[in-house]
Amino acid sequence: MRRSYLLVLLASVTLVACWTEMSLRARSEAEQEVGARFDAWVRATNNMEMDSLAAMHHAVPELKVIWTDGQVAHGWEEEEALHREALTGVDRINFGVQNVEIEILAPRVALVVFRHSTDVILENGERGAPYAGHVSMVWVRDRADDQWKIHMEHHSVRRTPGEM
Secondary structure (H helix, E strand, C coil), X not given: CHHHHHHHHHHHHHHHHHHCCCCHHHHHHHHHHHHHHHHHHHHHHHCCCHHHHHHHECCCCCCEEECCCCCEEXXXXXXHHHHHHHXXXXXXXXEEEEEEEEXXXXXXXXXXXXXXXXXXXXXXCCECCCEEEEEEEEEEECXXXXXXXXXXXXXXXXXXXXXX
């Protein structure tokens, strides 16, 4: 009896451990889905399309976006306000991404990290100071519409020693 109990316990533990495992195909499909959503986010950022950016973010109070200057937006309303403020007087933006890495952490959670370089052209035709840095994003598949959405976003910029 003790042996059968041990086998049932071992089988149960194995089942629970494998429950969150993803097949290679499922992981690859999730990476492709997140990659497509990420590409759409980059396009919306470059086109300054606030409605499209809104659809990319989880509309929950737990949404957190950390800006390069240390400001933190909690929820989409705060993020949208900070975004609109940052774009005041901007005519065009070129947000270039490099070294994009997508890692599926769980069936409904992904991490995206990448480098960026950003150039801005102001409405008066002047060029803003270009800057570069890194971004980390946590994407979560929304249960309401089954779309991958940004749940946490952290931007950083590279500073030269003279700027510190």
